[in-house]
Amino acid sequence: MSVRVRMPTPLRKFTNGADEVNAQGQNVRALVEDLERKFPGIKERICDETGKIRRFVNVYVNGDDIRFLQNLETSLKEGDNISIVPAIAGGS
Amino acid sequence: MSNPTTARWVVAEGSREPKNVESVLDLIGETPLLEIRRIAQGISPAVRIFAKLEGLNPGGSVKDRAALKMVQEGIKSGKLREGKTIIDSTSGNTGIALAMIGRILGYPVELVMPTNVSAERKRIIHAYGAKVTFSDPLEGSDGAIRLCRKILEEDPDKYFKPDQYSNPMNAQAHYETTGPEIYRQTDGEITHFIAGIGTSGTIMGAGRYLKERNPKIRVIAVEPDDALHGLEGLKHMATSIVPGIYHEEELDAKIPVSTEDAYAMVYRLSQDEGVLVGQSSGAAMHATLQIARKLRSGTLVTVFPDFGDKYLTTNLWTGWRDRMSVGNLKFSI
Numbered sequence: 001m002s003v004r005v006r007m008p009t010p011l012r013k014f015t016n017g018a019d020e021v022n023a024q025g026q027n028v029r030a031l032v033e034d035l036e037r038k039f040p041g042i043k044e045r046i047c048d049e050t051g052k053i054r055r056f057v058n059v060y061v062n063g064d065d066i067r068f069l070q071n072l073e074t075s076l077k078e079g080d081n082i083s084i085v086p087a088i089a090g091g092s
Numbered sequence: 093m094s095n096p097t098t099a100r101w102v103v104a105e106g107s108r109e110p111k112n113v114e115s116v117l118d119l120i121g122e123t124p125l126l127e128i129r130r131i132a133q134g135i136s137p138a139v140r141i142f143a144k145l146e147g148l149n150p151g152g153s154v155k156d157r158a159a160l161k162m163v164q165e166g167i168k169s170g171k172l173r174e175g176k177t178i179i180d181s182t183s184g185n186t187g188i189a190l191a192m193i194g195r196i197l198g199y200p201v202e203l204v205m206p207t208n209v210s211a212e213r214k215r216i217i218h219a220y221g222a223k224v225t226f227s228d229p230l231e232g233s234d235g236a237i238r239l240c241r242k243i244l245e246e247d248p249d250k251y252f253k254p255d256q257y258s259n260p261m262n263a264q265a266h267y268e269t270t271g272p273e274i275y276r277q278t279d280g281e282i283t284h285f286i287a288g289i290g291t292s293g294t295i296m297g298a299g300r301y302l303k304e305r306n307p308k309i310r311v312i313a314v315e316p317d318d319a320l321h322g323l324e325g326l327k328h329m330a331t332s333i334v335p336g337i338y339h340e341e342e343l344d345a346k347i348p349v350s351t352e353d354a355y356a357m358v359y360r361l362s363q364d365e366g367v368l369v370g371q372s373s374g375a376a377m378h379a380t381l382q383i384a385r386k387l388r389s390g391t392l393v394t395v396f397p398d399f400g401d402k403y404l405t406t407n408l409w410t411g412w413r414d415r416m417s418v419g420n421l422k423f424s425i
Contacts, residue, residue, distance in 0.1 A: 008230045010319030010331060019230065045320050048352075055407040056322020056351050058208075067410075085208055085229045087322050087407045 003080040014039040029072040056087040120156045121269045123148045125277045130364040138389035147399030151189040154397040159189035161265035162254035172252040179251040181240035184213035191220035204240040212402040258336030263297035271301025283390040286380045288314040288372045290325045292338040310344045314379040317348035325372040347379040368400035
């Protein structure tokens, strides 16, 4: 089962510059682990030391913030569109 | 009996008559310095810390200064004239400033910003009647810069672009106002000037002025510790489009601050000092305390670019009480 993950600019150094990657996972937690396997180092940018999504990072599944779904346990299905978006724009 | 500090505020000590002004633009600048006392505990008594409260500008941020100067210069040079529309890319505060100034001076304003800027900023800009084009949030502020360039190229005659990242008038505003105000307000005793870098206008302009007055004044920049951060308004220079006005060689040092430390400092400032600020102020305060702890004496001045009311809907405040009450606020200073 494969989903598409859109990457923000600051994380593209892990993905060789790709703005979109394919990854696997039954839920967001598994997806993050799969991303870490493919792109070592990326997990600690997305999650804090307790494993939770960092507060300034928003993860969307088909446009919905996972904080309003089941957070890391939000289940995924084939073809879902995931976006990882910094909670702020930065650099005014 | 109340202690003297309390008594000072309970008993009225005369009043300061507010000045009358002809325009909101006359209220830009001349912001006060707030002495930071409570969270500065543990540092040498000969070290004093002040924060310049830029949230008291009429547009609510330090960006009023640069925006006004760039627009004034545009009018003076003839580049901004009747029929032109002001356009720029911004993550918010400059947009608010331009929207406000455009209203007063009679120029339409169009802004390009990523969709993930805080809801409050979008609403304020909407309330001023400026037009907003949203850029891809995944591309951050650099994406807004690129989209703005594209819009401009399609109809170059329509627009005047202040271009806060490259316009020397951005830094000049701070050279002419912020720097002199700080020098005067500290009776020339300032030893360290600490400010965050977004466009770098504040630190470049005010820093240059202060160094001219006294070359011993240390000018120190604050930046996010990583490309992926939650410090709205600040730029991680190593991974960003570097502003044309940024000259790193003029800085004495650069201090990286983590988003977590900056957020924790925002909570401390609201709880201990009673001042509710944005996250870039938290970052500036965190770095300032780091420096202060190493000093035996000195007068440190930092800049609080805006107040916290524009971030109340952001993740900054989600669950903050839980983090406070369980005592797990961590400070790496």
